[in-house]
Amino acid sequence: MPSVAVPAAAPEPAPSFSPLYQQIRTLLLRGLQGGEWQPGQVIPSETELAARFGVSQGTVRKAIDELAAENVLVRRQGKGTFVATHAEQATQYRFLRLMPDAGGTPALQRRLLDCRRMRAPLEVARLLALKSGEAAVQVRRLLLAAEGAALRPVVLDDLWLPGGLFKGLTAERLQAWRGPMYRLFEAEFAVHMIRAEEKLRAVAALGDEAALLDVAPGTPLLSVERLSYTYGDRPVELRRGLYHTSAHHYRNELS
Amino acid sequence: MPSVAVPAAAPEPAPSFSPLYQQIRTLLLRGLQGGEWQPGQVIPSETELAARFGVSQGTVRKAIDELAAENVLVRRQGKGTFVATHAEQATQYRFLRLMPDAGGTPALQRRLLDCRRMRAPLEVARLLALKSGEAAVQVRRLLLAAEGAALRPVVLDDLWLPGGLFKGLTAERLQAWRGPMYRLFEAEFAVHMIRAEEKLRAVAALGDEAALLDVAPGTPLLSVERLSYTYGDRPVELRRGLYHTSAHHYRNELS
DNA sequence: GAGTGGTCTAGACCACCAC
DNA sequence: TGGTGGTCTAGACCACTCA
Numbered sequence: 001m002p003s004v005a006v007p008a009a010a011p012e013p014a015p016s017f018s019p020l021y022q023q024i025r026t027l028l029l030r031g032l033q034g035g036e037w038q039p040g041q042v043i044p045s046e047t048e049l050a051a052r053f054g055v056s057q058g059t060v061r062k063a064i065d066e067l068a069a070e071n072v073l074v075r076r077q078g079k080g081t082f083v084a085t086h087a088e089q090a091t092q093y094r095f096l097r098l099m100p101d102a103g104g105t106p107a108l109q110r111r112l113l114d115c116r117r118m119r120a121p122l123e124v125a126r127l128l129a130l131k132s133g134e135a136a137v138q139v140r141r142l143l144l145a146a147e148g149a150a151l152r153p154v155v156l157d158d159l160w161l162p163g164g165l166f167k168g169l170t171a172e173r174l175q176a177w178r179g180p181m182y183r184l185f186e187a188e189f190a191v192h193m194i195r196a197e198e199k200l201r202a203v204a205a206l207g208d209e210a211a212l213l214d215v216a217p218g219t220p221l222l223s224v225e226r227l228s229y230t231y232g233d234r235p236v237e238l239r240r241g242l243y244h245t246s247a248h249h250y251r252n253e254l255s
Numbered sequence: 256m257p258s259v260a261v262p263a264a265a266p267e268p269a270p271s272f273s274p275l276y277q278q279i280r281t282l283l284l285r286g287l288q289g290g291e292w293q294p295g296q297v298i299p300s301e302t303e304l305a306a307r308f309g310v311s312q313g314t315v316r317k318a319i320d321e322l323a324a325e326n327v328l329v330r331r332q333g334k335g336t337f338v339a340t341h342a343e344q345a346t347q348y349r350f351l352r353l354m355p356d357a358g359g360t361p362a363l364q365r366r367l368l369d370c371r372r373m374r375a376p377l378e379v380a381r382l383l384a385l386k387s388g389e390a391a392v393q394v395r396r397l398l399l400a401a402e403g404a405a406l407r408p409v410v411l412d413d414l415w416l417p418g419g420l421f422k423g424l425t426a427e428r429l430q431a432w433r434g435p436m437y438r439l440f441e442a443e444f445a446v447h448m449i450r451a452e453e454k455l456r457a458v459a460a461l462g463d464e465a466a467l468l469d470v471a472p473g474t475p476l477l478s479v480e481r482l483s484y485t486y487g488d489r490p491v492e493l494r495r496g497l498y499h500t501s502a503h504h505y506r507n508e509l510s
Numbered sequence: 511g512a513g514t515g516g517t518c519t520a521g522a523c524c525a526c527c528a529c
Numbered sequence: 530t531g532g533t534g535g536t537c538t539a540g541a542c543c544a545c546t547c548a
Contacts, residue, residue: 017525019536045514056538061515069324071510077515078545095509099454195510199354201500202457202475220457220475226509245456252507254350254481255326255450272544274517300533311519316534332534333526 024053024063032072032083032192033231039085039186043073046081072194086182086193093180095196095226098155098243099251100145106248109151113212114140115171117163124160127227127238135163139174142212145248153213156242165191165236191236196228200250205242213244222250279308279318287327287338287447288486294340294441298328301336327449341437341448348435350451350481353410353498354506355400361503364406368467369395370426372418379415382482382493390418394429397467400503408468411497420446420491446491451483455505460497468499477505 028043037043046064050057064081067073071094074082086094098106120128120136130136143155161169166189177184185191203223210217222243230236243250283298292298301319305312319336322328326349329337341349353361375383375391385391398410416424421444432439440446458478465472477498485491498505 021536042514047514058539059537062536064515075515076546078513078547080514097507097509195508198507198509200455200477200505200507201503202477202498203500204475218473220459222455222457222477243457245458248456250455252352252453252455253450254352254453276517297533302533313520314518317517319534330534331527333528333532335533 020055021059021062021066024049024055024060025066027053028063028067029072029231035190037083039083039192040087042080042082070195084194086180086186092183095182095193095228097250097252098248101247101249106145108143108145108154111142111144112139112171112174113142114138115169115174120160120163124238128160128162128235130162137161137163137166137169141174147247152244152247154244154248156209156212158240160238162236165189185237192230193228193237194230196226198227199225203242209242213242215244219244221245224250275310276314276317276321279304279310279315280321282308283318283322284327284486290445292338294338294447295342297335297337325450339449341435341441347438350437350448350483352505352507353503356502356504361400363398363400363409366397366399367394367426367429368397369393370424370429375415375418379493383415383417383490385417392416392418392421392424396429402502407499407502409499409503411464411467413495415493417491420444440492447485448483448492449485451481451492453482454480458497464497468497470499474499476500479505 028049031037031043043049044052046057046060050060053060064073064075068075068081071084074084076082084091086092093106093108096106100106115137117135117137119133120130122132124130124136125132125134128136137160139157139159139161141157141159142153143157144151145154146152166185169189173188174181174184182193185193201223202220205213205215205217205219205221207217209221210219213219213221215221222245224239224241224243226237226239226241227235228237228239283304286292286298298304299307301312301315304315308315319328319330323330323336326339329339331337339346341347348361348363351361355361371393372390373393374388375385377387379385379391380387380389383391392415394412394414394416396412396414397408398412399406400409401407421440424444428443429436429439437448440448456478457475460468460470460472460474460476462472464476465474468474468476470476477500479494479496479498481492481494481496482490483492483494
């Protein structure tokens with residue numbers, strides 16, 4: 001008779017069982033979401049977290065393992081575990097899968113075209129989970145690749161951001177910023193993109209798009225619609241990119 | 256003087272240190288490559304493998320964890336660990352990222368257009384690491400989606416396979432096969448695709464492609480060039496798909 | 511040399527599955 | 530009821546980093 005089997009009132013009724021390390025994972029995410037640890041900073045050591053949460057170091061390790069696999073945390077042997085950031089060279093264009101056909105790394109320049117506040121269009125509001133009529137910031141920009149001596153436009157990006165989160169985002173602010181846009185969002189607006197979903201399709205370049213990308217109207221372009229999420233699966237950016245794929249391609253790995 | 260610092264001839268000179276669990280991982284991969292365990296079958300239990308390799312169960316577990324993360328193995332609690340296969344419903348179109356805009360699952364029908372043996376074209380030979388002049392099998396087929404009562408072509412696939420591996424692959428064989436093509440490759444030719452790399456771009460439909468996809472010439476199509484690999488990073492399939500993305504899109508997740 | 515993550519072990523117990 | 534993977538622990542030792 002190993003178990004006494006008393007069906008006493010369970011303290012956790014419906015959601016039932018969840019492994020300890022998953023609970024620790026949730027606590028870590030809560031700390032990240034609450035800003036207890038900032039992007040680029042170290043979090044406490046595994047031993048310290050284990051003591052704080054009252055579990056063994058191995059359990060904390062498993063929680064961190066998962067977050068590291070999702071690129072939310074980054075382990076560095078001998079140094080500690082860090083909050084992922086879009087600041088570092090290696091992860092600068094973490095979400096950009098565009099590659100030059102010739103090989104090598106992208107090396108793109110930016111050109112800001114527009115930045116304005118507006119009422120979120122219906123579709124944008126729906127995808128960003130905004131109330132109808134809520135404010136949004138729209139940004140339009142070009143990415144250009146050096147081709148010999150000339151600069152050739154390759155990507156035309158249109159972004160929509162929740163106005164409430166991005167108070168004070170202006171063209172001047174964007175213009176002055178050196179570095180990846182997502183880094184600006186982290187540093188100035190405490191918005192940290194941790195994952196994204198993309199929908200790709202082939203479309204024909206329209207008049208104004210064609211002009212900006214310096215292609216003939218009707219040229220096939222790769223349309224990349226991206227919805228980016230922060231902690232808690234909250235959508236915080238809608239981006240529609242048009243990629244001119246004559247000398248570049250979108251790279252993906254499947255397994 | 257804790258270390259004696261005798262620069263004796265090291266037993267493992269250059270590649271140096273490799274964790275035990277990585278070595279176990281390699282041994283497991285070797286077993287898979289050698290056909291010791293077939294797709295869909297169970298591999299021995301963690302305890303048994305631990306005994307066989309002379310390590311602890313936890314070390315085997317970590318090796319299996321990695322292979323499971325790469326979709327090479329599949330864990331099933333209470334049942335065992337299985338070799339991944341393209342046979343099961345859930346993983347039937349493991350490498351196909353095409354989704355209907357309306358939502359839901361693809362539900363596509365196939366139509367074989369062509370299957371012939373030929374000398375591998377230069378570019379194909381290069382990508383598949385074939386010797387120049389070596390035989391290749393070329394397959395062309397359509398995928399069609401039900402749209403109301405009608406069937407609309409959505410994908411035009413062109414495949415090239417190494418002739419040496421796919422002896423006896425004929426149009427009749429393909430025609431008669433019910434189920435995913437990758438499952439046929441597993442079952443009849445012992446070729447197991449475990450990962451793939453894709454390059455996407457937008458292109459204009461050419462005359463014959465347009466006709467087959469039932470679109471006007473010049474229509475933008477999503478070109479998906481896929482190189483699939485089996486164990487040991489050996490390329491075994493080159494596939495070029497043209498996706499008509501008016502009612503479907505290519506879905507991707509970033510993190 | 512102190513502190514961090516990385517590896518490895520051994521053993522206990524739980525949840526799921528099949529017989 | 531027995532076997533499987535899943536969780537959790539505790540402790541040892543290694544490799545890397547930095548002062």
